[in-house]
Amino acid sequence: MFVLFVHGKAESQSTPCGSDPVYRQFDFWLGNWEAFGPKGQKAGDSKISLILDSCIVLEEWTSASLQKNLRFQGKSFNTYNAQTKQWQQTWVDNTGNTTHYLKGRAETNRIIFETLPPSDAQDTTGINRLTFSRLDGDKVRQLGEVSKDNGKTWTTQYDLEYRRKKDPDR
Numbered sequence: 001m002f003v004l005f006v007h008g009k010a011e012s013q014s015t016p017c018g019s020d021p022v023y024r025q026f027d028f029w030l031g032n033w034e035a036f037g038p039k040g041q042k043a044g045d046s047k048i049s050l051i052l053d054s055c056i057v058l059e060e061w062t063s064a065s066l067q068k069n070l071r072f073q074g075k076s077f078n079t080y081n082a083q084t085k086q087w088q089q090t091w092v093d094n095t096g097n098t099t100h101y102l103k104g105r106a107e108t109n110r111i112i113f114e115t116l117p118p119s120d121a122q123d124t125t126g127i128n129r130l131t132f133s134r135l136d137g138d139k140v141r142q143l144g145e146v147s148k149d150n151g152k153t154w155t156t157q158y159d160l161e162y163r164r165k166k167d168p169d170r
Contacts, residue, residue: 016082017055023080025106026057026087028134033162035142043160044072055079061093070094078111089113089130101130109134117150127151138164 017023030050035043042064051058056079063072074093081088087104091097101113113130126148133141140162145154 015053017053017080022082022106023055025080026078026111026132028109029057029059029111029132029140029162032165033140034165035160035162038159043158045165046162087111087113099128101128114151128157129154135161 027050029048031048033046033048035046037043044061044063046062047060049058049060050056056077059074059076059078061072061074061076065071072093072095074091074097076089076091078087078089080086084102086102087106089099089101089104091099091101099115101115103116104111104113111132115128117127118125126146127150129145129147131141131143131145133143135141142158142160142162144157144159146157147154
């Protein structure tokens with residue numbers, strides 16, 4: 001009879017995202033938020049949580065107002081890819097849209113995501129960039145930009161300030 005006991009090793013491998021600090025670089029975004037545009041108008045609500053043994057930062061977004069008779073909702077799945085050594089985000093929403101940000105890096109109090117350049121020279125969608133910046137413990141800025149010239153210049157698509165919702169139990 002052959003019995004293999006690897007309790008210690010199996011346990012450390014079962015939660016690699018919880019013990020490796022690189023996976024915690026985006027934790028500043030965790031919480032319940034209200035998002036506001038540059039003129040102070042409320043854009044939506046967002047709940048950011050950890051799922052799948054702390055490997056994924058999950059965003060659950062709901063717009064504040066109806067757009068074309070639809071309350072816009074979406075989710076983003078954000079993770080550090082240990083193979084590519086980059087952050088990645090996949091965004092999906094209730095209009096059938098999916099966006100893959102396959103390039104991402106962490107800087108001090110900031111995560112920057114980019115889509116890959118279009119493979120088709122006729123494609124005019126360009127490169128999308130998302131920058132999440134920690135402003136303080138209760139505010140995060142999300143800046144969405146697009147480049148139509150392969151990253152030489154960028155145009156702002158939206159600029160949101162996330163404000164942490166007050167905990168009613170405090």
